[in-house]
Amino acid sequence: VLLLVYAVKLPAAFTWPSLAIIAATGLTLVLVAAGQTIVVMTGGIDLSVGGILSVATVIGAKQFTESTGTIVLWIVIIVALGAIAGSLNALLCIKLGLQPFIATLGTWSLFAGIALWIQPVEGGVIPSRLLGWTNATIGPVGMPIVGIGVVVLVWLLVRRSRLVYSLRAVGSSAQAARLSSVNVNRTLLIAYTLSAALAALAGIFLSTQIASGSPIVGNEFILQSVGAVVIGGASLRGGHGSVAATTAGAYVLTLVPSVVTAYGFSGDVGTIVQALILLFAVVVVVRGPVMRAQLKGGIE
Amino acid sequence: MTGRQRSHVDGVRDRVTSPTGLGFVAVAVLFVIASLTSAGFASLDNMSTVGLQAAFIGIVALGQFVVILGGGIDLSIPAVMTGAGIVLAKLCAGDSANAVWAVPLTLVLAMAIGALNGTGIAMFGGAPLVVTLAMNTLVIGVLISITGGAHAPSVPSAIVDASSGRIAGVPGGVIVWAVLLVIAASAARWTAFGRNLYALGSNPTVAVLSGARPYPVIVSTYVISALFAGIGGILLSGYVGDPYVGMGDPYLFTSVAAVAIGGASILGGSGNCIGTVAGALTLQIVTSLLPSLNLSPAALNVVYGIAIVLTVAFATRARSRRTRRDIPARPSKPEPSEAVSG
Numbered sequence: 001v002l003l004l005v006y007a008v009k010l011p012a013a014f015t016w017p018s019l020a021i022i023a024a025t026g027l028t029l030v031l032v033a034a035g036q037t038i039v040v041m042t043g044g045i046d047l048s049v050g051g052i053l054s055v056a057t058v059i060g061a062k063q064f065t066e067s068t069g070t071i072v073l074w075i076v077i078i079v080a081l082g083a084i085a086g087s088l089n090a091l092l093c094i095k096l097g098l099q100p101f102i103a104t105l106g107t108w109s110l111f112a113g114i115a116l117w118i119q120p121v122e123g124g125v126i127p128s129r130l131l132g133w134t135n136a137t138i139g140p141v142g143m144p145i146v147g148i149g150v151v152v153l154v155w156l157l158v159r160r161s162r163l164v165y166s167l168r169a170v171g172s173s174a175q176a177a178r179l180s181s182v183n184v185n186r187t188l189l190i191a192y193t194l195s196a197a198l199a200a201l202a203g204i205f206l207s208t209q210i211a212s213g214s215p216i217v218g219n220e221f222i223l224q225s226v227g228a229v230v231i232g233g234a235s236l237r238g239g240h241g242s243v244a245a246t247t248a249g250a251y252v253l254t255l256v257p258s259v260v261t262a263y264g265f266s267g268d269v270g271t272i273v274q275a276l277i278l279l280f281a282v283v284v285v286v287r288g289p290v291m292r293a294q295l296k297g298g299i300e
Numbered sequence: 301m302t303g304r305q306r307s308h309v310d311g312v313r314d315r316v317t318s319p320t321g322l323g324f325v326a327v328a329v330l331f332v333i334a335s336l337t338s339a340g341f342a343s344l345d346n347m348s349t350v351g352l353q354a355a356f357i358g359i360v361a362l363g364q365f366v367v368i369l370g371g372g373i374d375l376s377i378p379a380v381m382t383g384a385g386i387v388l389a390k391l392c393a394g395d396s397a398n399a400v401w402a403v404p405l406t407l408v409l410a411m412a413i414g415a416l417n418g419t420g421i422a423m424f425g426g427a428p429l430v431v432t433l434a435m436n437t438l439v440i441g442v443l444i445s446i447t448g449g450a451h452a453p454s455v456p457s458a459i460v461d462a463s464s465g466r467i468a469g470v471p472g473g474v475i476v477w478a479v480l481l482v483i484a485a486s487a488a489r490w491t492a493f494g495r496n497l498y499a500l501g502s503n504p505t506v507a508v509l510s511g512a513r514p515y516p517v518i519v520s521t522y523v524i525s526a527l528f529a530g531i532g533g534i535l536l537s538g539y540v541g542d543p544y545v546g547m548g549d550p551y552l553f554t555s556v557a558a559v560a561i562g563g564a565s566i567l568g569g570s571g572n573c574i575g576t577v578a579g580a581l582t583l584q585i586v587t588s589l590l591p592s593l594n595l596s597p598a599a600l601n602v603v604y605g606i607a608i609v610l611t612v613a614f615a616t617r618a619r620s621r622r623t624r625r626d627i628p629a630r631p632s633k634p635e636p637s638e639a640v641s642g
Binding site: 045103117237271278281 | 429430433434436437438440445553556565599600603607609612
């Protein structure tokens with residue numbers, strides 16, 4: 001599946017030489033989709049990321065000033081608020097026994113409302129100091145590329161950890177996980193909290209991209225983040241998933257419109273191609289594990 | 301085996317009483333609040349407007365319900381609604397006489413989209429969420445290509461009359477809604493299709509072993525949903541006059557929310573199509589209520605969110621109390637805190 005993804009990705013990278021711009025365009029989606037991957041691994045889904053993303057951009061646009069201290073303080077506050085929002089999602093799922101789809105559908109509406117309440121229209125100013133940070137370079141490498149590097153690196157470091165095994169275990173079978181002394185509720189709490197905190201972080205980054213806050217900007221990222229996870233090869237039934245593969249998936253979705261327009265088609269053709277790739281990916285994702293199992297002698 | 305059978309019996313009793321009942325209690329409470337806080341809310345004229353707007357939600361929620369009952373979800377409803385409105389407006393070119401063949405043709409196109417959804421899901425095993433989502437994006441992309449993003453021409457007056465015209469004070473859209481409800485309710489109860497659907501939604505393996513044929517049933521659910529979305533889209537375009545891309549977008553959220561508020565399990569296998577009526581009315585009364593209370597769209601979002609979570613939480617508790625013994629994975633530990641939080 002990954003190979004396929006890169007085959008799609010490579011020609012795109014050649015047509016667009018400035019990698020930093022590509023990286024910057026996709027980083028928001030990468031962050032959201034990374035969080036989404038964690039939740040999907042547990043067999044859940046987080047639709048509230050869109051609301052959280054919007055809230056993060058409008059708070060940022062309202063509160064950031066040119067002083068470094070204020071910026072850092074509010075980044076911490078925004079991410080913390082995101083984490084709280086995520087734990088609310090988790091509590092709804094755990095304590096009230098709601099299905100994740102419904103619980104986060106409700107909180108998405110709730111958070112989107114809060115974003116509209118804070119700031120009903122697009123606007124606000126993102127200080128140039130913060131813009132400077134995200135556009136800075138370390139040597140020849142731009143910050144967004146570093147950001148993606150960090151996401152993938154952190155994933156590679158933790159993917160064999162206890163937590164990730166717990167996430168997968170809960171996603172495969174909550175009951176089996178509980179019987180093998182995995183703390184299911186705690187794992188779910190961590191998953192939703194991480195997802196929401198990453199969405200908040202993505203919101204901050206996005207606000208530097210659009211240089212303002214928008215109460216509705218997050219909504220498009222809900223379905224795209226799920227799409228990125230699926231193209232990355234995860235099953236929405238849970239138990240599988242890789243943040244690195246999701247990152248690749250996120251870039252497929254980000255690049256398709258640019259590539260299609262680069263070949264002289266209009267924007268809506270890009271949308272259509274995006275949808276076709278998504279459909280294709282779903283089919284491959286389903287067939288992939290079956291074929292792999294056959295290669296391994298049908299043990300799986 | 302006996303456990304599953306008992307669960308089915310419980311399920312029937314369950315449908316007759318609690319979660320759906322809760323939905324209607326919510327409607328009644330909201331209606332009283334609305335009548336008290338906003339003068340003229342209970343007037344016949346206003347009621348029929350609210351009823352008509354609720355009908356759009358109710359009709360597409362009915363389709364969504366059928367899909368959810370079978371264990372899927374249909375996120376392509378907004379695109380099908382929008383598409384039905386735009387295609388119909390283009391086909392008719394403003395002439396009511398053309399509606400005679402344009403309406404059936406539009407609905408057949410809608411059902412074709414549903415058939416594609418169902419095939420992708422049932423035959424190729426795609427996740428319903430992703431397949432229908434991609435289909436939504438795909439159809440909207442095509443629609444933007446067709447219209448260039450502009451408003452489509454107005455639908456002919458016949459469609460406007462069918463939607464908003466009133467017979468004895470009742471708007472046409474509401475009558476269509478009622479007819480579809482009766483058909484759906486009868487089909488769910490008395491046809492093999494309805495029973496197979498409940499069976500497949502609650503436990504596919506058992507259903508297949510007992511002789512249900514999954515593919516036709518699952519594909520049919522998506523065709524039905526697309527058909528209802530098409531009908532809803534045509535009526536909606538009659539209400540707004542000239543259909544536009546984005547017309548159907550709010551119904552992604554409201555169709556799922558109405559089903560959930562109506563007491564159906566989003567995992568399939570349980571629920572009652574009458575519940576979607578409670579869901580649609582709840583959502584529409586809340587929406588209609590807000591302007592008179594001087595509340596902004598922001599508040600609407602917040603209220604929607606809280607309403608969904610609370611209603612579903614109550615419905616889930618009512619259901620799990622009845623059938624707890626039949627659902628092994630249901631966590632039983634948090635019970636005391638449930639009581640506290642309730």
